[in-house]
Amino acid sequence: MKQEMSTDGNIEALSQDIVDKGSTIIELIDVKKVYVSDGVPTEAMRGISFKVTKGEFIAVVGPSGSGKSTLLHLIGGLDRPTSGRILIGGNDINKLSDDKLAELRNEKIGFVFQFYNLVPYLPVIKNVELPLIVKGVSSQERRERVLKLLEEVGLKDKAFTRPTRLSGGEQQRVAIARALINNPEILLADEPTGNLDSKNSIMIAELFRRLNDKGRTILMVTHNLLVASYAKRILYIRDGLIEKEENKA
Ligand SMILES: Nc1ncnc2c1ncn2[C@@H]1O[C@H](COP(=O)(O)OP(=O)(O)OP(=O)(O)O)[C@@H](O)[C@H]1O
Ligand SMILES: [Mg+2]
Numbered sequence: 001m002k003q004e005m006s007t008d009g010n011i012e013a014l015s016q017d018i019v020d021k022g023s024t025i026i027e028l029i030d031v032k033k034v035y036v037s038d039g040v041p042t043e044a045m046r047g048i049s050f051k052v053t054k055g056e057f058i059a060v061v062g063p064s065g066s067g068k069s070t071l072l073h074l075i076g077g078l079d080r081p082t083s084g085r086i087l088i089g090g091n092d093i094n095k096l097s098d099d100k101l102a103e104l105r106n107e108k109i110g111f112v113f114q115f116y117n118l119v120p121y122l123p124v125i126k127n128v129e130l131p132l133i134v135k136g137v138s139s140q141e142r143r144e145r146v147l148k149l150l151e152e153v154g155l156k157d158k159a160f161t162r163p164t165r166l167s168g169g170e171q172q173r174v175a176i177a178r179a180l181i182n183n184p185e186i187l188l189a190d191e192p193t194g195n196l197d198s199k200n201s202i203m204i205a206e207l208f209r210r211l212n213d214k215g216r217t218i219l220m221v222t223h224n225l226l227v228a229s230y231a232k233r234i235l236y237i238r239d240g241l242i243e244k245e246e247n248k249a
Contacts, residue, residue, distance in 0.1 A: 031084035062237035110179030169200030
């Protein structure tokens with residue numbers, strides 16, 4: 001699996017780092033983020049530090065505008081911090097070039113968002129296998145991997161259905177399968193149930209719990225406290241800082 005993911009050996013080196021540097025998979029050290037729009041600065045993160053151990057399931061909660069999405073974007077390498085350090089598997093992501101950061105993001109991190117961002121005219125199976133087509137994985141292997149994941153999210157029987165014919169909860173499960181197709185170690189989800197009714201929200205929370213039971217590290221932003229209760233650790237964010245945290249494990 002690692003070999004086919006690796007194009008030039010560097011990701012393999014990153015994987016090695018994770019093995020060598022113990023069980024901390026994510027570490028933030030005094031991370032700050034200032035956005036400047038129209039010359040006006042907004043301090044979205046004002047000095048956040050915490051460690052994530054491999055295999056944790058963390059919920060991030062807090063009021064609107066408190067910096068939750070910013071936190072997820074920075075951890076996922078979609079944006080860079082203004083100051084402070086973010087280590088993914090012991091690698092300081094600020095020291096990576098844009099290309100290497102993209103590589104790390106593609107191979108190590110899966111993203112799930114509130115709106116499923118599926119391609120409406122492509123059947124489920126195609127939506128999920130898209131990242132593999134881009135990578136040139138053979139059609140037989142693609143099919144095997146996609147069907148296995150669809151089974152995992154309980155949607156094998158919908159493989160040839162278009163997303164427009166699925167419920168919101170089903171669409172989100174397709175998006176989760178797609179996020180997992182490269183077998184990332186970390187799953188980041190920003191309000192994954194924000195658009196769902198309570199029954200489907202719980203179904204997604206239970207799915208995350210099962211994925212976590214199999215060892216996947218999960219960070220999930222949510223406004224829904226019932227959904228948050230499925231995580232083993234809850235970080236409460238307010239005004240760009242961690243206000244408190246709760247550990248259930
Ligand atoms: N690209 C940006 N440019 C300027 N300001 C931004 C940008 N992104 C976020 N902000 C500001 O940073 C702060 C934190 O935003 P963020 O999106 O992280 O909050 P959030 O906790 O995810 O909120 P919500 O619950 O509404 O999604 C807010 O004041 C927001 O207006
Ligand atoms: Mg947000």
